[in-house]
Amino acid sequence: MKILLTGANGQLGHELARSLRPLGELVAPARADCDLADLDQLRAVLRSVRPGLIVNAAAYTAVDRAEDERALAIRINADAPALMAQEAGELGAALLHYSTDYVFDGNAAGAYAETDTPAPLSVYGQSKLAGEQAIAAAGIRHLILRTSWVVGLRGNNFLLTMLRLGRERAQLRIVADQHGAPTWSRTLADTSAHLLGLALAGGAPWWERHGGLYHLTSQGCTSWAGFAEAIFSAAGMGCEVVPITAAEYGARAPRPANSRLDCSKLMALCGPLPDWQTALAGCLSSADASKGLVPD
Ligand SMILES: NC(=O)C1=CN([C@@H]2O[C@H](COP(=O)(O)OP(=O)(O)OC[C@H]3O[C@@H](n4cnc5c(N)ncnc54)[C@H](OP(=O)(O)O)[C@@H]3O)[C@@H](O)[C@H]2O)C=CC1
Ligand SMILES: Cc1cn([C@H]2C[C@H](O)[C@@H](COP(=O)(O)OP(=O)(O)O[C@H]3O[C@@H](C)C(=O)[C@@H](O)[C@H]3O)O2)c(=O)[nH]c1=O
Numbered sequence: 001m002k003i004l005l006t007g008a009n010g011q012l013g014h015e016l017a018r019s020l021r022p023l024g025e026l027v028a029p030a031r032a033d034c035d036l037a038d039l040d041q042l043r044a045v046l047r048s049v050r051p052g053l054i055v056n057a058a059a060y061t062a063v064d065r066a067e068d069e070r071a072l073a074i075r076i077n078a079d080a081p082a083l084m085a086q087e088a089g090e091l092g093a094a095l096l097h098y099s100t101d102y103v104f105d106g107n108a109a110g111a112y113a114e115t116d117t118p119a120p121l122s123v124y125g126q127s128k129l130a131g132e133q134a135i136a137a138a139g140i141r142h143l144i145l146r147t148s149w150v151v152g153l154r155g156n157n158f159l160l161t162m163l164r165l166g167r168e169r170a171q172l173r174i175v176a177d178q179h180g181a182p183t184w185s186r187t188l189a190d191t192s193a194h195l196l197g198l199a200l201a202g203g204a205p206w207w208e209r210h211g212g213l214y215h216l217t218s219q220g221c222t223s224w225a226g227f228a229e230a231i232f233s234a235a236g237m238g239c240e241v242v243p244i245t246a247a248e249y250g251a252r253a254p255r256p257a258n259s260r261l262d263c264s265k266l267m268a269l270c271g272p273l274p275d276w277q278t279a280l281a282g283c284l285s286s287a288d289a290s291k292g293l294v295p296d
């Protein structure tokens with residue numbers, strides 16, 4: 001089976017390129033050759049590759065910038081997935097897509113389940129919700145995995161930002177009134193491959209029974225400030241974390257105060273997910289032998 005992977009250069013896509021390899025023949029075009037902002041090009045790629053499975057790890061992920069680039073964020077995060085779903089219908093292909101905790105407003109008391117009603121605060125969240133809804137409405141075989149606070153050793157993420165800033169500064173002011181679960185890109189990729197393995201073995205009845213929306217994050221929860229403290233402690237860095245409010249930080253885009261996602265639906269199918277501390281330790285130790293990302 002041919003698998004078309006978009007966003008292979010991103011933090012999740014890079015891990016997926018490794019995790020998905022055993023499942024089929026992977027086609028992973030560079031952004032210039034499959035630009036999700038260019039719907040004609042995307043359609044042409046889908047029609048020429050004719051994948052049996054589309055894995056969409058590409059997205060517009062600049063949360064603050066999206067407030068000023070609404071049309072572009074919607075094209076990449078909503079219109080392109082809608083087109084993928086439509087073309088998947090023509091090809092008889094399945095679609096694996098990713099979404100975010102930022103589809104919720106964060107006002108709930110506990111963790112959000114898949115059945116809870118989204119109410120995004122930001123343009124990024126709105127664009128991701130519109131993408132989900134277009135795929136769900138297309139009536140195709142699909143999986144949508146909502147995750148949160150993705151980190152890894154490449155790309156642009158909070159872990160690498162902290163490792164960089166923590167080396168430069170004795171003290172950092174970090175938001176302490178937003179709560180969620182930092183999730184390692186490798187956990188996401190490996191669990192995605194596990195799910196797809198089940199789907200490929202189970203065929204049409206599996207999709208009928210198990211296709212749809214899942215929450216997939218590390219277990220447990222912390223604040224960005226708590227996460228920063230854990231990063232500095234695990235990396236043996238002495239940077240002091242000063243907890244502040246989101247209002248004091250003053251980011252351009254509003255973010256949910258409660259980003260916790262209840263993953264019990266997914267865990268019933270795939271088994272337990274690691275807690276965020278274990279995920280952080282695994283991620284950092286995966287760097288030990290490589291590029292010196294963790295300072296001495
Ligand atoms: N990062 C996070 O914390 C979270 C992410 N998610 C979701 O997970 C998924 C993966 O995100 P993540 O890997 O973190 O994101 P990244 O920003 O690391 O990677 C996104 C990828 O998409 C590519 N891309 C961006 N615009 C286009 C375009 N117009 N055409 C083609 N490719 C494009 C980027 O290309 P290039 O390398 O050239 O920039 C990059 O390879 C997304 O759906 C995201 O919404 C959900 C929750 C949290
Ligand atoms: C760099 C920095 C950030 N912060 C805060 C701002 C914000 O509230 C929080 C996280 O900032 P970031 O910009 O790293 O994270 P952000 O871009 O909001 O991350 C989000 O990305 C998208 C793609 C998602 O889907 C979400 O799940 C989430 O991971 O930390 C500080 O308080 N101090 C700092 O020095």
Ligand SMILES: [Mg+2]
Binds near residue numbers: 061062063
């Ligand atoms: Mg960001």
